[in-house]
Amino acid sequence: EVQLVESGGGLVKPGGSLRISCAASGFSFSRYNMNWVRQAPGKGLEWVSFTSTGSSYIYYADSVKGRFTISRDNAKNSLFLQMNSLRAEDTAVYYCARGGATNRDGFDFWGQGTMVTVSS
Amino acid sequence: SYVLTQPPSVSVAPGKTASITCGGNNIGSESVHWYQQKPGQAPVLVIFYDSDRPSGIPERFSGSNSGNTATLTISRVEAGDEADYYCHVWDSGSNHVMFGGGTKLTVL
Numbered sequence: 001e002v003q004l005v006e007s008g009g010g011l012v013k014p015g016g017s018l019r020i021s022c023a024a025s026g027f028s029f030s031r032y033n034m035n036w037v038r039q040a041p042g043k044g045l046e047w048v049s050f051t052s053t054g055s056s057y058i059y060y061a062d063s064v065k066g067r068f069t070i071s072r073d074n075a076k077n078s079l080f081l082q083m084n085s086l087r088a089e090d091t092a093v094y095y096c097a098r099g100g101a102t103n104r105d106g107f108d109f110w111g112q113g114t115m116v117t118v119s120s
Numbered sequence: 121s122y123v124l125t126q127p128p129s130v131s132v133a134p135g136k137t138a139s140i141t142c143g144g145n146n147i148g149s150e151s152v153h154w155y156q157q158k159p160g161q162a163p164v165l166v167i168f169y170d171s172d173r174p175s176g177i178p179e180r181f182s183g184s185n186s187g188n189t190a191t192l193t194i195s196r197v198e199a200g201d202e203a204d205y206y207c208h209v210w211d212s213g214s215n216h217v218m219f220g221g222g223t224k225l226t227v228l
Contacts, residue, residue, distance in 0.1 A: 035217065037163075037217075037219075044204075044206065044219060044220075044221050044222040045155070045157075045163065045206050045219045045222070046219065047216065047217035047218070047219060050215075050217065059215045059216065061216060062121075062216075095162055095163075097163075103210050103215070104151045104210045105153075105168070106153030106165050106168035106169070106208060107153070107155075107163075107165060107208070108165050108168070108174060110162040110163055110164070111162065112161075112162055113162060
């Protein structure tokens with residue numbers, strides 16, 4: 001059974017940093033592109049970042065570029081998002097989502113999300 | 121960047137057909153995916169590559185894509201279909217994933 005389990009969310013002050021993780025199981029993690037998607041309270045889905053299977057291709061939404069860093073450890077079946085210079089508008093549930101073999105693929109499995117709150 | 125436009129809300133009576141649109145410039149040349157999200161839950165993929173259904177998704181869910189509009193169609197709507205629905209496209213021009221703003225489906 002495919003499982004994606006996010007962790008590491010919490011309350012952080014504006015300007016602070018946080019690293020969230022996604023533990024994958026039930027599939028060959030190294031064969032799939034992975035993404036982070038967030039959802040602010042009461043709002044729609046916003047894509048955050050993409051990493052290809054071997055991290056050769058990495059992309060970010062304009063709203064987080066230069067502040068967030070996506071990474072993965074295929075040996076440990078884990079996906080990470082390092083978030084720096086956090087702002088109130090980064091407050092959201094952060095989901096990791098499994099892509100496919102190409103960047104055009106849909107996201108067929110999602111974690112349950114981890115809540116990040118940026119507030120003083 | 122590429123913009124996807126969805127109606128904020130669609131209402132339908134039980135047993136009828138609901139159509140949720142996703143507008144974008146020449147979206148018919150793109151691959152469109154659709155997600156269902158119920159309150160407090162993670163999104164679920166219901167249609168991929170315009171019209172394919174993942175295993176476990178009822179045949180009542182179908183999709184089409186042509187010209188400037190992609191459409192998610194839900195036939196014989198049930199109360200359990202009430203949810204938010206989002207379309208998704210990969211924008212190769214910006215190397216960004218784009219989501220539509222979401223459509224809240226209300227079953228009357």
